[in-house]
Structures are given as C-alpha cells and as structure tokens.
Amino acid sequence: MLKYLLVLAISVLNTNSAFAGWVDYPALYDVTGVASDDVLNVREGQSASTPIINTLAPNQRNIEIVNVSDDGRWGLVSFPGGSGWVSMRYLARQPDQNPQYLPKPLNCSGNEPFWGLSIGNQTALFEIAGNPALTFTPIWEDIPIGMQAVSYAIKMQGNNEDITAIISRNRCSDGMSESVYGFAIDLIISGQSGNQYYTGCCSIN
Incomplete structure (x- = not known):
C-alpha cells in the first residue's frame, strides 16, 4: 500500500508540473x-x-x-x-483563500459506481449510490515537502475503514458532461473488505 501511494504521489507531481499556473x-x-x-x-x-x-x-x-x-x-x-x-x-x-491548505468544504465525486465524498473541517462523508453514508474524521493532511501547493495528501479515519486520498489542482472532467473541475482526486478506502480505489473530480462550490 505504501509503495503504491508513493508511486501515485510522484505521478501527481509529474502531472502538476505542467500546471504551475493552477496554484x-x-x-x-x-x-x-x-x-x-x-x-x-x-x-x-x-x-x-x-x-x-x-x-x-x-x-x-x-x-x-x-x-x-x-x-x-x-x-x-x-x-x-x-x-x-x-x-x-x-x-x-473572496479573502482568506490560502493555496497552502486544502480548501474546505470540498465536494468530490466519481462514477462507475457513482460515489461522493464531502470533506469538512471536522468530518467527512463518503457515500456510494444506494448505500448509507459513512462518516470519517480527517486526521492528517500535508503537501509535498519543498513543493508548491498543487497537490495534497489527506488521511481520514472511520469506524472500520480508512480513506487515503491525493487531491491535485488539475483540470478534471467527470466524463459525463461538459463541466470542468479544478481538482482531481485519487482515493483509496482500506478496511475489513480490502482496498477499493476510486478516481474523480472535486469542487469548492
């Protein structure tokens, strides 16, 4: 798992190097x-x-x-x-928008299956269509050492599962509409049922 996240983080950094203006x-x-x-x-x-x-x-x-x-x-x-x-x-x-920190609230979603993640300051809610929402508590977040804040890592803890996500300031499409998003997310849920990997887009609106 750690090896995969390191590879994912390097991939995000390489992608974001072409999007320095997105900071x-x-x-x-x-x-x-x-x-x-x-x-x-x-x-x-x-x-x-x-x-x-x-x-x-x-x-x-x-x-x-x-x-x-x-x-x-x-x-x-x-x-x-x-x-x-x-x-x-x-x-x-609007004032007080510091790109050094992951903006909150942040609403993320993806499809196949349809899922949603709402990240607040104190709690986060994850839901897959047709299933009850799960509550998580953000316990750690950071940006890559020595890098501009164009990507963020965040870890959230639930009752029986944990979420680890890398969120990048990058152009993103939901693949279903002409809407454009400014954040892309790679998300892993780890728990009793194993690991699930999701990708999607995020919005601060």
Missing part, C-alpha cells in the same frame, strides 16, 4: 460592479464576441473560477452540464 485556482469569487437590473454573461470563449451560454446574477456569490486565461482577463467557470468564460473585471476574489 492559485480554483478559487471562489463574487460578482461585483454589475447593475442590479443586469447580469454577468458567461461566454463560449475568451472574447466578448463569442456566444453567451449562461449568465450570473448581479449579486451572485461563491462562484468557483477553475482557472484564468493567459492574460488574466477571463475566468473559466462551470455550471450544471457545461462550462464557459466570464470577465474577471466583474469578479472579486
């Missing part, structure tokens, strides 16, 4: 500077001339920006079933 994202933003009778457009591409595919309310909060364009003017945002680009001019970053 500050995903992050939560609020809409600002939009009139109360107007909306903020979500566009198909990084230009005001591209089609509008969704809108954000003038007072909308907790918008997860997955990443930004090279010039920093456009932010990638997901919505149910899709994703698009929004002008960063009308978004204000």
